[in-house]
Amino acid sequence: MSYTIHKTLANMFILFLIFAGCHAQVENQRIVGGPCEGCEALVEDMPTHLNNSDTLPLFETAAQPLIVSGVVYEHNTRKSAEGVIIYFYHTNEEGIYPSYANDALWARRHGYLRGWTKTAKDGKYKFYTSRPASYPGRQEPAHIHITVKEPNTNPYYIDDILFADDPLLTLERKSQLRQRAGSGVVNPIVDNQGVQHVQRDIYLGSNIPNYD
Numbered sequence: 778m779s780y781t782i783h784k785t786l787a788n789m790f791i792l793f794l795i796f797a798g799c800h801a802q803v804e805n806q807r808i809v810g811g812p813c814e815g816c817e818a819l820v821e822d823m824p825t826h827l828n829n830s831d832t833l834p835l836f837e838t839a840a841q842p843l844i845v846s847g848v849v850y851e852h853n854t855r856k857s858a859e860g861v862i863i864y865f866y867h868t869n870e871e872g873i874y875p876s877y878a879n880d881a882l883w884a885r886r887h888g889y890l891r892g893w894t895k896t897a898k899d900g901k902y903k904f905y906t907s908r909p910a911s912y913p914g915r916q917e918p919a920h921i922h923i924t925v926k927e928p929n930t931n932p933y934y935i936d937d938i939l940f941a942d943d944p945l946l947t948l949e950r951k952s953q954l955r956q957r958a959g960s961g962v963v964n965p966i967v968d969n970q971g972v973q974h975v976q977r978d979i980y981l982g983s984n985i986p987n988y989d
């Protein structure tokens with residue numbers, strides 16, 4: 778066999794390995810959660826190294842600092858889930874998603890009050906942030922959006938964090954919640970520094986379309 782033919786066959790074999798590898802990756806990626814406008818924001822500007830906690834820009838200066846924590850649980854086994862990315866964004870104390878003029882697409886729409894964490898073995902995560910307000914002149918309760926990405930899924934959204942003491946969170950609204958990854962309704966507890974603490978545990982796959 779000539780050198781040229783040998784080299785061509787070797788190149789073809791390398792291309793086959795690359796193709797097979799890519800194909801396997803797509804196959805391993807489960808598509809769950811149904812349509813989601815903006816779930817791709819999880820990867821835009823995502824820091825390369827993620828910890829199990831993140832501090833958002835207004836935590837130190839906010840009139841109402843807020844610490845959100847929780848545990849992420851695997852589907853069925855209810856064991857703590859490792860390697861889950863949690864993307865989190867919300868309005869400021871005026872009910873606005875504040876952004877900078879030169880922000881990229883999703884940073885402009887979601888604002889700079891956004892952050893990322895990634896769970897370790899214990900499944901725990903924590904965000905240091907500020908309590909959001911409801912949209913001005915509207916009846917939407919104040920909320921924190923959350924998108925999660927498991928190692929083998931696409932990003933999917935889960936029920937927003939909503940505050941049990943929010944007068945806009947009516948019984949009717951509560952009855953309409955879909956409980957994606959469990960309930961997002963939280964009860965703030967105030968510590969002696971005036972910081973509010975809430976717990977939002979995340980039950981992966983619970984009420985998530987196409988998960989099972």
Ligand SMILES: [Fe+2]
Nearest residue numbers: 867868920922
């Ligand atoms: Fe919103």
